[in-house]
Amino acid sequence: MGKPTGFLEYKRETAKVLPPKVRIANFKEFRTPLNKEKQKLQGARCMACGVPFCQSGMMIGGMASGCPLHNLVPETNDLVYTGNWKQAFLRLSKTHSFPEFTSRVCPALCEAACTCNLNGEPVSTKENERAIIETAYENGWVTPQIPEVRTGKSIAVIGSGPSGLAAAQQLNRRGHSVTVFERKDRVGGLLRYGIPNMKLDKAVVDRRIHLMEEEGVKFVTNVNVGKDIKAEELLKQFDRVILACGASNPRDIKVPGRDAKGIYFAVDFLGQVTKALLDSDFAKVPYELAKGKNVLVIGGGDTGNDCVGTSIRLGAKSVIQLEMMPKPPVERTPSNPWPQWPRVLKTDYGQEEAIAVFGHDPRVYQTTVTEFIKDKNGNVCQAKLTKLKSEKDPKTGRMMMVPVEGTEEVIPVDVVLIAAGFLGSEKYVTDAFKVAINGRTNVDTKPDQYQTSVDKVFTAGDMHRGQSLVVWAIREGREAAKAVDESLMGYSYL
Known part of the structure; x- marks a missing residue:
């Protein structure tokens, strides 16, 4: 595949990126893709390696x-x-x-x-x-695939995330x-309100x-669903129900002053922020949320x-990002060989922008909050931090981060943003459908299956596997669809 010697002849080249101090002036996407000829050379770098771990997903x-x-x-x-390009689009559409x-x-697990x-x-x-799908849209190849025959079966999908x-x-x-x-x-779930517009333009979702x-x-x-409409009503109205509500139960920071x-x-x-931008057609930026304020972000993902x-982008006076774990190495360690996911230091667009604006990386490693301090009006005004170190728990033998x-x-x-991950599904939804959950409060199924403990109710995405990536959510949705189709028709070609 590609040009046999392409990986030797051509260097990796990626989209041009606007300088940090330029792109922070708005909430627009800031990457300019390569032209078609340069992109073709990037395709030439694929080296016909014989064992394509890039598509393994193992x-x-x-x-x-x-x-x-x-893929x-x-x-x-x-x-x-x-x-x-058209054949590339058709090939990509087989799996994606x-x-x-x-x-x-x-994050490009393939790469x-x-x-x-x-x-x-x-x-x-x-x-x-990206070049494949955008070329397909530009040329009108992405068209509505309207089924010629309807089966008469109906499905309710709860949640419009990936x-x-x-x-x-x-x-x-x-x-x-x-x-x-x-x-x-x-519509859009995480894609709409969980990912900022400069990372995923909402026009792309629409x-x-x-x-x-x-x-x-x-x-x-x-x-x-579960509040405005009862689960029993949906199960009467539809032949099958898929719960795809995400792992929307956020992990909290339980310290004094919370x-x-x-x-x-x-x-x-x-x-x-996204809702304010969309409601005003990007005419109103909610600067009042952070302008001139000291922002503390808890979580490094x-x-x-x-x-x-x-x-x-909202004009914060300062931004600090706390990470509980030690700073990752710059390069792979011997214990983390290819083709494992590289557990190495990654400086993302937000951190690049903080470095450009404030002159230093916003991340502070091996540190946590022990208390929030309020002013006389009940607003957070200070945070007590402490350093952490790794120690083995004498009872469990597990390594723990301790003060x-x-x-x-x-x-x-002045502002604290808790980005410490998610614990699992929300209780009112799982209670409404009376589905079994596991120890992590994800909806429980048999391994590699999507049927819940309740007849006619299936699940997919983060609600099933826990907090994960968009690509995993799409995989789960496609696999759950196949399971639902088999349960309805006795077979499936999805």
Whole structure:
């Protein structure tokens, strides 16, 4: 695949990125893709390695190696190299529902598993994927796939995030009638309100939603299933129900002063910003949330980084991002060999912007909050921090991060954003459908299955596997759709 000597002849080249101080002036996407000829050369770098870990999607060392969707990566890279863009789109569409989403927000598990990593830089598969899908849209190849025959079967999908959308798309194309229920005012779930616009332009989400509507999928917003409508009603009205509500139960920070004003869960904060932008057609930026304020972000993952980038765009006076774990190494350690996911230091767009604006990396490692201090009006005004060290628990033998005495310090804080991850599904939904849950409060199923403990009720996405990536959610949605189709028809070609 690709050009046999391409990986030796061409260097990895990626999209041009606006300088941090330029792009923070708005909430627009800031990457300018390569032109077609340069992108073709990136496809040429795919080295016909013979064992394409890039598309394996297998678990190695507790982390996924390669694409969970099993995208036919070497084949699409070769089609990019030869300029067969339509064939590349058709090939990608065999395994993927929404390349326009993952090509913007996925951490590129395919690239981490690329054989080129052994002696150089990986093939830019993620950007090749974006070039394929955007070329397809530009040329009118992405058209509504309206089923010629309807089966007479109906499915309710609860949640319009990536897993719910993927399941709905597949089942509708099979000929079933699909209704997607969303508790928010707009469709998209995490894609809409959990990911900032500069990372995933909401027009990209709308473009796909409009296509699905043309295909026959029905979307119902502002309906909170389990509260506004009973589970029993849906089970009477529909032949099957898929729970795809996400791992939307955020992990809290339980320390003194937690009840202070100005402390938000990260996704609530990000959603509030996006909603204000969308409601005003980007005419009104909610600067009042962070302008001139000292912002403390608790959590070092993608959501924490999004909070950093968003706070800077809102005019924050300062931004500090706390990470409990030690600073990762710059390069792989011997215990973390290829093709495992590389556990190395990654400086994302938000951190790059903080470095440009404030002159230093916002991340503070091996540190946690022990108390929030309020002013006379009940607003958070300071935070007590302490350093952490790794110690083995004598009872369990597990390594734990424990406080280091004498390292306490107090910093000024006006806004706190908790981005410490999620604990699992929300209780009112699982209670409403009476489905079994596991120890992590995810909806329980048999291994590699999607049928819940309740007849006719299935599950998919983060609600099933726990907090994860958009690409995994799409994989789950597609697999759940197949399971539902088999339960309805006795077989499935999805």
